[in-house]
Amino acid sequence: MRLPTCLALIVALTLGVACAAAAKQPTSARGADSAQDLRIREFLQKRFHIAEIKDIKLSVPTPSPFAGVFTRTLTVTTSHGPIKTMLFTDQSGQKVIIGEYLDMRSDPWGRINMEKLRLTDRATQGPADAPVTIVEFADFECPFCARAFGQIETLVNNRYKGKVRLIFKNFPLAMHPWARPAAIAAECIRRQNPADFWDFAQILYTSQAQINPANLRDRIDAYAKANKLDSAALNQCMMGKSADEVINQDQRDGMIAHVQSTPTFLIDGIPVIGLPEEKSFTFVLDSELKDRAASHASGH
Numbered sequence: 689m690r691l692p693t694c695l696a697l698i699v700a701l702t703l704g705v706a707c708a709a710a711a712k713q714p715t716s717a718r719g720a721d722s723a724q725d726l727r728i729r730e731f732l733q734k735r736f737h738i739a740e741i742k743d744i745k746l747s748v749p750t751p752s753p754f755a756g757v758f759t760r761t762l763t764v765t766t767s768h769g770p771i772k773t774m775l776f777t778d779q780s781g782q783k784v785i786i787g788e789y790l791d792m793r794s795d796p797w798g799r800i801n802m803e804k805l806r807l808t809d810r811a812t813q814g815p816a817d818a819p820v821t822i823v824e825f826a827d828f829e830c831p832f833c834a835r836a837f838g839q840i841e842t843l844v845n846n847r848y849k850g851k852v853r854l855i856f857k858n859f860p861l862a863m864h865p866w867a868r869p870a871a872i873a874a875e876c877i878r879r880q881n882p883a884d885f886w887d888f889a890q891i892l893y894t895s896q897a898q899i900n901p902a903n904l905r906d907r908i909d910a911y912a913k914a915n916k917l918d919s920a921a922l923n924q925c926m927m928g929k930s931a932d933e934v935i936n937q938d939q940r941d942g943m944i945a946h947v948q949s950t951p952t953f954l955i956d957g958i959p960v961i962g963l964p965e966e967k968s969f970t971f972v973l974d975s976e977l978k979d980r981a982a983s984h985a986s987g988h
Contacts, residue, residue: 829864876925
């Protein structure tokens with residue numbers, strides 16, 4: 689689920705003035721409950737209409753790359769999960785900038801090293817030797833994942849057919865009560881018949897509004913019966929530990945990739961977060977395909 693943020697609208701406006709608030713170094717780091725922190729939190733609460741001040745947290749200030757400016761992590765807890773962004777302040781805490789520090793010497797894509805992720809033995813679409821790989825972290829109870837599912841399948845199987853490989857990784861969010869058991873069931877179904885994983889995922893996504901923890905198992909059993917799966921083996925898999933450990937591994941990989949919401953996509957390691965906007969998504973895909981073609985042409 690793409691986590692809504694009242695801060696997102698101002699991030700782009702603040703990037704260009706991130707070094708404007710300069711002051712003396714503080715003599716000591718302030719604790720999270722200092723009077724300065726309280727002033728900042730109260731201001732942000734009113735500025736962004738946050739109902740509960742307890743939902744606003746600030747990390748301890750640390751020196752930023754800019755002299756006299758200090759950086760903090762601002763975390764706002766919402767019904768959809770935590771939202772995090774960077775906050776810059778001067779020594780007095782009277783001047784605050786919300787934005788992101790950009791180092792122009794770094795990779796502008798913010799690419800994640802996918803060699804650190806477990807990508808084998810997972811649900812996939814597209815050829816194994818496709819020039820571009822998309823890794824999707826998703827939650828079966830997430831409505832934005834449901835909306836993204838059809839879009840991504842269409843891109844992989846139609847517009848970019850043969851050029852893109854999609855790897856699905858489960859990232860059930862704690863706030864979704866049936867997402868994890870659904871992920872375990874999907875993994876167990878995949879083990880019996882990899883193609884059935886995608887059909888089962890489609891059913892979960894299209895039936896989200898009707899599914900709950902009480903009837904999920906009935907739907908799993910009905911799918912197994914309709915598709916002539918081995919129900920006894922499926923039950924044994926779901927009650928065992930190996931499928932659960934696959935979900936754990938996917939979640940650990942999500943942490944490595946800094947996944948905080950679903951869906952999150954890695955296009956050759958380039959993060960694309962939330963419901964994909966077609967032009968942005970295809971811009972990244974086309975850029976990667978162009979680079980791969982150029983690299984192949986040059987023999988690298």
